Amino acid sequence: MTSIDARDVPADETSQERLAGRGLDYRAVAADGDDFLPFYRAVSRGFLDGEPNEEREGSAPRSYAERAARMIGVYERDAAPGAWPVGTVTSWVSRLTLPGPAGAEAPLPDIDMWAISGVTVAATHRRRGIARAMLEGELRSAAAAGLAVAGLTVTESTIYGRYGFGMAVPVERLRVETKRAGWIGPDADVRLEFVERARLAETIGELHERVRRHRAGNVSGFSLRWARIAGTDPGNDAGTRTRGVIARDAAGAVRGALAFTISDGDDHTKHSLAIHHLVAETPEVRAALWRFALEYDLVGTVTADLQPVDDPLPWLVADPRAVARTVFDHGWLRILDVARVLTARGYAADADVVVRVRDDLGIADGAWRLGIAGGVAEVTPASGEAGIELGVSELSSVIVGGVPLRALAAAGRVTGEANAIAALDVALRADRAPHLSLWY
Ligand SMILES: CC(C)(COP(=O)(O)OP(=O)(O)OC[C@H]1O[C@@H](n2cnc3c(N)ncnc32)[C@H](O)[C@@H]1OP(=O)(O)O)[C@@H](O)C(=O)NCCC(=O)NCCS
Structure with missing residues (x-):
């Protein structure tokens, strides 16, 4: 169970100041306050839904409260009371399952994760940097609150790589012709x-x-x-x-x-x-x-x-071609604390490598030595030559074992010594294909 209540995590001051400079207020919204309904309606509009009906609106605060969700709205400074926000984001602390050592029986280890949802910007205010301020604000808030990883599911796979998220858990969409399958x-x-x-x-x-x-x-x-x-x-x-x-x-x-x-x-x-x-x-x-x-x-x-x-x-089934399979990115992760996440998961093989991680936001920047033995990693800060260099987005993609490190190296997104990459690739594999069975 998690011990962090996201509602206690204050709005990020850097994003607050940045948006204030553009005449915008960036502030928390309470599930039991007057700002809630305008916030909820703005989220619905942002996701191209109709207006929520009364029943839905009446029950919505309970759902946010159950997750202990933090809501942040961005408002025009001179907006009238009760105005809808022009930007919205929601977050709460969830649990993310990590790979265990090779052959480990369930339950696998899990870790607190800053789950981000409800990211919308009004169509009247798009492409002015509001989403960037909100996302960076989420990541700085989560890191300051002691979270080691953030996650989300996405409408478009083009949005979040720039903030250091990596697509980490692919899933399949299946379509079966039943009369043919057998x-x-x-x-x-x-x-x-x-x-x-x-x-x-x-x-x-x-x-x-x-x-x-x-x-x-x-x-x-x-x-x-x-x-x-x-x-x-x-x-x-x-x-x-x-x-x-x-x-x-x-x-x-x-x-x-x-x-x-x-x-x-x-x-x-x-x-x-x-x-x-x-x-x-x-x-x-x-x-x-x-x-x-x-x-x-x-x-x-x-x-x-x-x-x-x-x-x-x-x-x-007798005819496997009756099952059409489409793989797509579903679970996106963003490492905030490299050493904690690398220590929390288990490994499939031994390895000893130095990894240098680049993070444009400066949250997960640095170099670490991973000494992996018996399925467990000892992770210590390192200096000097690194065997493997990669961005935080790429490290986040491989962290639960759903994306092979070598595929990213083949794409030029991970560089370094071939031996070190091969060793870490094998060590990072998960026993069973990772899976994320819900949207959040
Ligand atoms: C996606 C959305 C939140 C972006 O908001 P925004 O305020 O216009 O975004 P910003 O102006 O802060 O843009 C930040 C960066 O993301 C890029 N970007 C924004 N939306 C993008 C998109 N849909 N696809 C690709 N890039 C996008 C911008 O070009 C900008 O790039 P840069 O800063 O690296 O140069 C907004 O378009 C929206 O509400 N979409 C509908 C709801 C939705 O899909 N939400 C995401 C839920 S997972």
Whole structure:
């Protein structure tokens, strides 16, 4: 559990001064204050959504409070009371799972992470440096509060590299032609049952907390996320279309859940089943949930987002080409304290290397010697020649083992001695493909 409440972390003075010089106020917004609703409406507009309805607005403060989320708004200095902010950002302290030593059983180690969300700038104020001031402010605040890493999920992959974030956890989007796939997987002793949506949300939340320490890259969840997945979030009129099943193992214990919607096409035998969330504690349960979706009567296509890149589905069907797979960047990380993060994770092999890290913001700049033995790293400040040189964005990309160091070296984004890069590449690998199963 985390001991830091993001709401106690003050707004960054450097960003405050920079924006003040442009006639803008940069300040905290309280979930129970008058500024909250304008802030919430501005976030909705920023993400191109409609105006939130009353029910949604009424329940929103609870969700921010549950996460102990800090909200920062940027306002025109001369704006009337109650004016909407022209910039918004939200952050809270979550937990990020890290790789363990080779062969380690779950639970894997985890670490506090500054989760950043709700980054919007009004279309009337775009490209004037407001987002830059907000993002840099988040990173300086988080580092000052003692966080070693920040993370986010993104609308566009072009935005955050400049602040030192690196794409770290790729995921797959799957699209299955069910009539062509043909199930050849196991006929597992797993019992499925439909459940009410409220129970679905609760079960997914509980299962997530149990599975998130099994793979590096995942983070702790929150009630609103599970409610949105199950269609029970207040004010969601389309939520009634969501269906859910839970999966029990042979002993009757709940070990998995699936949330989905089905939509009609012109041909009633070719409906589309969209998986909102699939969580399973065992391979047998995962297979049973896939089978349930693929064999659903009147369904011709199954889609699922945010699946792990090593998902077994192509090996569970007779025609693997019935499963179209698209890999994309999902989890972005930003190291703030190099030594702490490198010490907190486990390693797959021994290595002894000196790494020099460049950080334009100066937060993670420096050189460290990594002495890795028996899956554990001793990390000490170093001087002199470095075997490996890279930016903080590149180090953040490889830190949970979801991106190979050698791929970045091949792209010219990591430089140094080939032997040192090869040794660290192997040491950084994660036992299983890292996975981030939610948006935040
Ligand atoms: C993305 C967004 C927050 C940027 O806000 P902004 O105030 O216009 O950004 P800034 O003026 O501070 O730009 C900072 C830098 O990012 C670049 N940038 C901004 N938006 C970008 C984008 N969408 N793609 C690529 N680069 C972008 C700018 O060119 C600038 O580059 P530089 O400082 O390195 O020269 C804003 O366009 C927005 O609200 N978009 C819709 C909501 C959204 O997608 N939010 C992100 C959620 S993950």
